[in-house]
Amino acid sequence: MKEFGFVRTAIAVPQIKVADVSANVQAISDLIDAAEARQAAVVVFPELSVTAYTCGDLFAQSALLNRAESGVETFAAHLKNKNVLAVVGAPIPVDAGLYNCAVVLQGGRILGAVPKTHLPNSHEFYERRWFTPAASLKGTREIRYAGQDFPIGTDLLFCDCDNRDIKIGVEICEDLWAPMPPSGRLAAGGATVIVNPSSSNELIAKSEYREELVRQQSARCNAAYLYASCGIGESTTDLVFGGDGYIYEKGACLAKTERFIDGAQIVYADLDIEGLIHDRRTQTSFADESSVGEPLRQIPCRMGDFAALEREIDSAPFVPSDLAARRRRCEEIFAIQSVGLMSRLRHIGNVPMVLGISGGLDSTLALLVCAEACDRLNLSRDHIHAVTMPGFGTTDRTYHNAVDLIHGIGASFHEIGIGDAVTDHLNALGHPLDLHDVTYENAQARERTQILMDLANQVGGIVVGTGDLSELALGWATYNGDHMSMYAVNAGVPKTLVRYLVDYVADRKGSEAIRDILKDVLDTPVSPELLPPDQSGKIAQKTEDLVGPYALHDFFLYHVMRNGYGPQKVYLLAKRAFDGAYADGVIYKWLRSFYWRFFAQQFKRSCLPDGPKVGSVALSPRGDWRMPSDAKVRLWMDEVEKIEHE
Template sequence: MDEVKAACQATSEIAVSDGYLRIAAATPKIRVGDVAGNAAAILECVDAAVRAGARVLALPELCLTGYTCGDLFHDRALLRAAESALSGLLEDTSDTPLLFTVGLPVAHRENVYNCVAACCAGRLLGLTVKRHLPNYGEFYEQRWFAPAPMNGAGFIPFAGQDPVPLMGGIVYTCSDPGLEDVRIGVEVCEDLWVPNPPSVDMALSGGATVILNASASSEVLGKSAYRRSLVSGQSARLYCAYAYANAGEGESTTDLVFSGENLIAENGSIVASTSLFSREMAVADVDLEKLTAERRRSNTWRAGEWCMGHLQTIDFSFAETGEDAPAAGESIADAPNQPAVLPAEDTELLLNSALDVLRPAPRTPFVPADPTQRAASCEEILDLQAAGLKTRLAHTGTHSAVIGLSGGLDSTLALLVTVRAFDMLGLPRTGVHAVSMPGFGTTGRTKSNAERLAEQLGVDFRTIAIGGAVRAHFADIGHDPSVTDVTYENAQARERTQVLMDLSNELGGFVIGTGDLSELALGWATYNADHMSMYGVNAGVPKTLVRHLVSHAADSLGGETAAILRDILDTPVSPELLPPTGDGEIAQCTEELVGPYELHDFFLFHMMRYGFAPGKIYRMACRAFAEPGVDGAPAYEPATILFWLRTFYRRFFAQQFKRSCLPDGPKVGSVSVSPRGDWRMPSDASAALWLEEIDSLTA
């Protein structure tokens, strides 16, 4: 991996970050009431997080005193010790570029509040007060604490620092250059378990991309699974990263046990977690660019009337020190001898490059890695495709479907889907007409597989050779048949489409399209030929997924059908438009011409799904493809990735005109190029900006 990283960095003129923020959640080993000892344990967690490269650390609720202090929370000695210990922690971390939380009780006037202090580089940023105090079952928090005042308690001096906000809704926003997506909200334990958590306001009104939860959630049978669902669900609803730090060893076990389970979720997925009772630290790189992209593409992501709106925004810099911190009401820029922000050249130290993340992107983002999940997804996708076609067949009253069956992957999948749709409708499979149209490049292997598959599936099969018609067409337009150029190839593709269209008229049916999502993205289709149909069942399925769908069908069907499907899977992907080799093998291999589909599908997913720039996609790919895949797929050198990335962008922009007039077809995943749905792009958009960025990556 070090060699790949060096090679990738050698193609860039400057150090870069790709928007990955490393966050951590940890549980210090405490003793109830031992404030000084707990402060030392907290400092150990801070040091461990810094060593792990984290920039944000969540710690548990009331960890400075212990959550289980009971009536001791009203003791002035404990309250004063907590404030003094926090002051010491701030002093000890004055040169530490880490935002971390500390849970402690805070007394103000007649109330004691359950608070979380946000600290960074020696500065106390604010005191978030717990809003929802549980007083049921084993919880008695209303006995000791007051809930967060609706409009906050104002700014109060605390821990030897100038006044900071004491309230229930605070969002900490980073003012360092390039870190505008670093916006951190804090809520406390039960706040997450209520119908409308404070984090909703923090994300919608305050723009928080990261939520830290300081928790003391006792452990009972089955609670861990529910807790994980809450954390992952909230991160999905808010398009955010959610770090949950739970109390653990050292809390009183008089009546309860605390497991110290720490969780980090990103947009619905748990990306890091610790085992119960392990005292481990959860660490993960969360992609702030991805989270922001999700919010931008969702037009329902808007602050509405349901938002409370009682928020305070506090700016901070990872460069600040406590002794130079600005006073209340004073901007960071006005503070004496205090740089407002880190120098721009230092910000790459705070957000990570895709080359440095702990969790590299999967090689095949369209395909689930887990075999059980993959099989279930394949079955669901086949049902989605078939259901779309079933509805179209029923609507038109059509009992006949025509498919050009080449013996390749895409037409095989289209046939499997069409048969499934006919079965759903209770129509005889003989209404499915599979047509082999051998041309100048057709091999015996593919033609034989097409015929045998049709026989096994019980559909009508016929052969209509196109050689004579194409030669006559060459004569009509004056083309020399010995010149195997684009005219030579496309004339065959268009003749096949004419045969299918006219045959569908003859049979009272319609033509099923076979082209897949990857081909449509690259424009690897002949305009008004295989590009056109009456319903494209594969339009939402990328090539890497097509393989798994056909493989899943082979596993499900078994027998001779499975053997045929597996031979089709082993056949090189080819349009078979050029004459075979001397020994009758396929001469034209698609992936040698346009590039590996595994790479193109990776590029396509991250460009369309999240709007990532070419440079970030390149670095993500360098990391993802540094080693061979578990299925034996090859590794790719950075130079190879860069070459095909440029090909992808060049073709994607140049071929939009084909996508602007695609036939109908079902969307089955999160990416689609339908001009009526997910992708609206002018056909004459310039690719110069994107190609320039790619060219800037070359050595």
């Protein structure tokens, strides 16, 4: 999995006994074996885990320090034939000082030691009584300890030889709580994974604050953050420890331990390093920081790989799975859309809005946005000129939903059939009316757009576009037909989210009559309705039969745009996300189609009308996606074809 940028990591909370080094070494060794068995590349243990953090004045006893040193030597021997990289905590004497260190070991070697930078010395903490801050090392860059020579310092990065993007930096407990955590410098210097061996005691509400620090730092550093705090075995005298641990990636929690567990525990997460690097490369402020300060020392190592991905892959990355979160997302997006339109209207004098209503999801959402913009501006909803334009493919169901919805919203109603005009136009072209090809379909779309544009001129208004983000990605729009408008309110909304937005408005903002119409619109198959209905009068032309499932296309779009993944990795993730829903061959077919369409249809995106950006994936040629219209797809298709061969 390392070839795709994945690395398996673990945080472990052993059952520690205070000052009992032999018991602690055994407890840690058992968890190292467990991590190795699960093919973890990295396992992180709590601060001072060899001795326990709460030894107090025993840290001045040579017996404890000598036994800790032999314990680290035992770890090195234990790891001799293992791939996992272990980070354990130990007190290391250097000259006249004693340093609270994270020791990094792999394959029988001590790769380096990182001393704690910030030593807490207030309230229940009294570390400066026993330890020396990292700054006191000054010119010391290498030490001999536990029978080996190795580097020491806060400037160490542990770098994988197989994947140059997997680089581990270390900070310890209080370092995270400081105004300028060392992890900021480490991340700017190339660390993609920050590990934090910690011993943080439990207080009311401290766990929430602690987790928020981890979440924020992982997001701010565009990094993965592994935080492992000691368990209840450390609890002594006045303090209780709960074994709080988290694995975060770019502000998202991948795994966490349970607090107050009586026993050892270990949790795993497969990190996506490629996704982190993509974000760093596209964030110019991150690159600015990388040139600040002295370069870090890079310590080479070879981390283990794993065979099968265990990371949870969301099949609907645009749609929060949690109901409350989804409602909040819909509320925010609907506000962005309506405020964007409101601002445009206010700027041009609160002119009327003109839009076509088909009875489908996209135009329904656009109409709801227009109504909300009117309400925000205290304008009568008859400012909206909603037009139904029945054509060759219009069904009774969509027609009646469109008519009822327009009246229910309170918009100005217009019905302008396109059948005669399109027939005259096709006859003028000498095009047979029974030849249902692209000319037949696009003539209808362009006739509708012409009606809307001319009506906008007539009433002194603007045409509000209805097309969504997914259609823009696939080019599923008629050039200079439904592709064009004067403000496109749905341009930033993917198809898989449109449905939930309409459902949100139905539940939160609609009357009972409007709610019933919206629910029926939600149940209607997605269709451009450009081909005649079937013999029973139902929709014959279903979009997803032609271009593929939007669930797949939105998944592809998200990972291609948001993370910059190549076809092989997108396919790998899709297989895991849609296991049991789509066969591998179906996923491959539509992935191939996605890439072909995405490149071939860029010319349509190069001249898009304005529209509000609502998420991190957007296709506006003025901001988020500046792709040459004539870019060749060959490189990507070569990789797609490798999937078929393999």
